[in-house]
Amino acid sequence: MLEKAALVDPHHAVVIRALGKQFGEKVAVNGIDLTIPAGSFYGFVGPNGAGKTTTMSMMTGLLRPDHGQVWLHGFDMWQAPHDAKAILGVLVDGAVVFPRLTGAQLITYSGLLRGMDAEVVAERVPDLLRVMDLEDAANKMVADYSAGMTKKIGLAAAMIHSPHVLVLDEPFEAVDPVSSARIRAILNDYVASGGTVMISSHVMDLVERTCDHVAVIDRGEVLASGPMADVTAGMSLEDRFVSMVSTEHAGEGLSWFHT
Numbered sequence: 001m002l003e004k005a006a007l008v009d010p011h012h013a014v015v016i017r018a019l020g021k022q023f024g025e026k027v028a029v030n031g032i033d034l035t036i037p038a039g040s041f042y043g044f045v046g047p048n049g050a051g052k053t054t055t056m057s058m059m060t061g062l063l064r065p066d067h068g069q070v071w072l073h074g075f076d077m078w079q080a081p082h083d084a085k086a087i088l089g090v091l092v093d094g095a096v097v098f099p100r101l102t103g104a105q106l107i108t109y110s111g112l113l114r115g116m117d118a119e120v121v122a123e124r125v126p127d128l129l130r131v132m133d134l135e136d137a138a139n140k141m142v143a144d145y146s147a148g149m150t151k152k153i154g155l156a157a158a159m160i161h162s163p164h165v166l167v168l169d170e171p172f173e174a175v176d177p178v179s180s181a182r183i184r185a186i187l188n189d190y191v192a193s194g195g196t197v198m199i200s201s202h203v204m205d206l207v208e209r210t211c212d213h214v215a216v217i218d219r220g221e222v223l224a225s226g227p228m229a230d231v232t233a234g235m236s237l238e239d240r241f242v243s244m245v246s247t248e249h250a251g252e253g254l255s256w257f258h259t
């Protein structure tokens, strides 16, 4: 365990220690430790049900952990939630919170709810709609958006207050390749300017190309974490991931599934 001084090191955007969550008998997250350097593009990968969403929900103050702590730039997520959340942008898995707003309204209210000046919000909304290629859908209800459009409007809402840390659960899922490339370019610029991004994804190639750090989790535990090259150790991330995870899930195929 790090000393308190190290936990509030400004070079660490996110520090997670001994984070755990159980749902009934199911241990979803089993004592996770992670340190995410400021200015890193951090990938979070693991098989279905590994505990990624549960971890990200606890990191962002959406789900109370059973045990453990999370610091964002030194602010304890559960002791100083106001300070921690002020510097955080979040895209959660699943539906947006206010689907009966239009896209433009959703981004606007995200800014206003964060206490932003109305004029600054009004300036940023068209910029965000443009980069997300949602200008034509600005006045349409989010409930009527496609899956990819919903993802993009959620991302825009997470970015409006220009946070220090972005935690994005599957941000590119269902997003078309042109939008995906544009969003990645924006996130790369954001990281180059000192921002920190954490994304979860099942697309290993995208994570390997986009992220400079990665953590692999399975069954609620971290199997490996650190700079991408250290974790992949000369292999592709996909091969490394499969080699790490398949040993945990060794099993038979379907003996009856053939013609």
Ligand SMILES: Nc1ncnc2c1ncn2[C@@H]1O[C@H](COP(=O)(O)OP(=O)(O)OP(=O)(O)O)[C@@H](O)[C@H]1O
Binding pocket: 023, 026, 027, 028, 046, 047, 048, 049, 050, 051, 052, 053, 054, 055
């Ligand atoms: N609210 C809940 N109630 C009960 N069990 C839950 C709940 N949320 C998650 N779980 C369980 O916890 C485990 C971890 O789920 P989680 O959604 O964090 O995984 P994940 O890595 O995000 O998976 P995926 O890649 O499939 O989205 C799973 O076994 C899941 O069934």
